[in-house]
Amino acid sequence: MLDAQVLIVGAGPTGLVAACELIRRGVGVRLVDRAPAASPYARAQLLWPRTLDLLEDLGALDAARSAGHTLNAFSYFSDRAHVATFTMPEELVPLCIPQNDTERVLTDRLHALGGRIERGVRLLAFDDLDFSGSADGVTSILEHPDGRVERIRTAFVVGADGASSAVRGQIGASFTGATYASTFALVDCRPTGAELPTDRAHYYLSAQGVLAVVALPGGVFRFFSVLPPGQEMSLPWMQKAVDERGPAGVRLADPVWQTAFRVHARQADIYRRGRVFLAGDAAHVHSPAGGQGLNTGVQDAHNLAWKLAAVLSGEAPDDLLATYEQERLAVAARVVRETDLQTRAWMVRRKPWTGLRDLAFRAADRSGAIERFYLPVMAGRRLRYPPTRATQVPGRRCGRGGLRPGAAVPYRLADALGVVHGRWTVVTASPGLLPALRRLAEATPGLNVGAAPETPQLCEKPGYYLIRPDGHIAAHGHADDLNRLRAEIEHGVPRRAPAETVRGNA
Numbered sequence: 001m002l003d004a005q006v007l008i009v010g011a012g013p014t015g016l017v018a019a020c021e022l023i024r025r026g027v028g029v030r031l032v033d034r035a036p037a038a039s040p041y042a043r044a045q046l047l048w049p050r051t052l053d054l055l056e057d058l059g060a061l062d063a064a065r066s067a068g069h070t071l072n073a074f075s076y077f078s079d080r081a082h083v084a085t086f087t088m089p090e091e092l093v094p095l096c097i098p099q100n101d102t103e104r105v106l107t108d109r110l111h112a113l114g115g116r117i118e119r120g121v122r123l124l125a126f127d128d129l130d131f132s133g134s135a136d137g138v139t140s141i142l143e144h145p146d147g148r149v150e151r152i153r154t155a156f157v158v159g160a161d162g163a164s165s166a167v168r169g170q171i172g173a174s175f176t177g178a179t180y181a182s183t184f185a186l187v188d189c190r191p192t193g194a195e196l197p198t199d200r201a202h203y204y205l206s207a208q209g210v211l212a213v214v215a216l217p218g219g220v221f222r223f224f225s226v227l228p229p230g231q232e233m234s235l236p237w238m239q240k241a242v243d244e245r246g247p248a249g250v251r252l253a254d255p256v257w258q259t260a261f262r263v264h265a266r267q268a269d270i271y272r273r274g275r276v277f278l279a280g281d282a283a284h285v286h287s288p289a290g291g292q293g294l295n296t297g298v299q300d301a302h303n304l305a306w307k308l309a310a311v312l313s314g315e316a317p318d319d320l321l322a323t324y325e326q327e328r329l330a331v332a333a334r335v336v337r338e339t340d341l342q343t344r345a346w347m348v349r350r351k352p353w354t355g356l357r358d359l360a361f362r363a364a365d366r367s368g369a370i371e372r373f374y375l376p377v378m379a380g381r382r383l384r385y386p387p388t389r390a391t392q393v394p395g396r397r398c399g400r401g402g403l404r405p406g407a408a409v410p411y412r413l414a415d416a417l418g419v420v421h422g423r424w425t426v427v428t429a430s431p432g433l434l435p436a437l438r439r440l441a442e443a444t445p446g447l448n449v450g451a452a453p454e455t456p457q458l459c460e461k462p463g464y465y466l467i468r469p470d471g472h473i474a475a476h477g478h479a480d481d482l483n484r485l486r487a488e489i490e491h492g493v494p495r496r497a498p499a500e501t502v503r504g505n506a
């Protein structure tokens with residue numbers, strides 16, 4: 001007998017998104033967090049477009065936008081001389097919003113969906129965990145604020161309990177990688193003395209390492225720097241760093257948060273043990289360079305939740321769950337690598353390396369390479385789960401056209417293509433293919449059909465795109481590939497109508 005279908009341990013951004021996604025699909029969830037209250041601190045501050053898509057799908061984007069502002073450019077200085085400015089193309093602009101506001105918006109959404117966070121409740125251990133996952137559930141031992149210990153049995157557990165994850169320890173996953181030698185210092189305050197731009201981040205590079213200045217809403221700015229060995233973090237120290245290498249005339253005042261912290265680049269070797277999953281910081285931690293931490297966790301949660309819901313409702317076989325680790329572990333490995341590179345560029349201190357770095361930044365500024373190749377990666381627009389079956393790709397080469405199997409379709413483009421968000425949809429821009437696709441959908445009640453206008457993002461050959469409930473392209477093919485499409489539908493699309501309507505943008 002199960003007490004709930006899924007236990008989520010940790011109500012940070014990862015756990016909150018997992019809970020919202022599961023509840024809106026009709027799954028019974030318990031969400032516990034050991035902290036008695038939500039953290040009041042800003043921590044992560046950037047939400048990139050792929051994450052904004054997920055919030056839009058959840059019906060939380062407007063609330064997030066009203067609590068943040070957009071960041072339109074990154075400017076780099078070397079010894080205070082301007083080196084490069086990378087301007088965000090409109091479709092890649094991130095939202096700058098303090099993490100506590102992101103969590104508030106997600107908590108409001110959770111409440112609107114009928115969920116709640118059980119605060120002050122800590123996962124202690126799993127009881128007699130079946131490491132093969134063949135038992136019908138997992139027994140978790142929870143400690144309540146009054147000291148009461150509760151044993152609950154759920155079909156699955158999601159460990160979204162952050163970098164020092166108890167769940168990770170319980171399932172015996174390693175957390176391999178390294179900790180950077182440097183300590184970082186952060187001050188969020190309301191500076192005076194000089195006007196600072198709110199729509200761009202400034203990075204001051206020097207022999208002392210990086211000093212970053214980024215605006216948060218409400219007149220607050222974040223000052224972020226490497227702390228020299230043995231140096232205590234203090235407001236006067238950060239003021240000295242700003243005076244020596246940052247924007248001229250700025251006085252740090254009215255601090256709302258100041259802290260020093262070490263940065264790690266680590267990843268769990270497994271994201272799943274039987275019926276227990278890891279997501280977010282519990283599975284991977286990396287440098288804040290590029291602002292990817294929270295975004296990657298939210299995307300983990302989104303990837304996992306629809307799969308758990310589909311398996312729990314009997315719409316999909318258990319083996320769908322294996323694709324979670326397969327897809328997300330590779331994404332996190334890439335994020336850890338890329339943020340490490342960026343962090344090393346921040347830390348370069350000696351000539352001639354500083355000169356080479358500045359040359360590279362200038363060349364990238366002139367060529368537009370960062371805007372074309374790097375920012376789309378940060379924005380989550382190059383996120384792609386490589387196909388694993390021949391039937392996911394066309395039999396013959398594609399013509400020109402951007403979207404490839406495994407890629408995530410941007411939310412607004414998905415709208416234009418007639419995608420039913422949160423459900424399986426096959427879309428085509430070829431009127432000639434529509435009758436065949438409609439016949440397939442009639443035989444497959446879990447499948448919707450979208451008639452798309454021709455757009456430059458689609459393959460120029462007449463064909464179809466099969467879109468998963470999380471907006472990723474499960475398969476693409478041309479008019480002569482309908483047998484491949486049938487095989488893909490057979491493989492993954494529910495034969496029966498979904499049990500619940502996905503409650504989203506309401």
Ligand SMILES: Cc1cc2nc3c(=O)[nH]c(=O)nc-3n(C[C@H](O)[C@H](O)[C@H](O)COP(=O)(O)OP(=O)(O)OC[C@H]3O[C@@H](n4cnc5c(N)ncnc54)[C@H](O)[C@@H]3O)c2cc1C
Binds near residue numbers: 013032122282
């Ligand atoms: C100082 C600082 C600055 C940062 N800056 C950035 C940034 O600029 N950009 C960026 O992208 N990221 C940044 N991060 C990282 C970002 O905050 C994390 O990536 C993000 O919080 C991960 O979300 P999460 O939900 O996976 O984990 P968390 O936010 O850590 O949430 C985990 C939750 O689990 C709970 N929990 C833990 N153990 C248990 C247990 N046994 N039982 C029940 N509950 C438990 C905790 O109370 C917590 O609420 C920063 C982090 C720090 C500390």
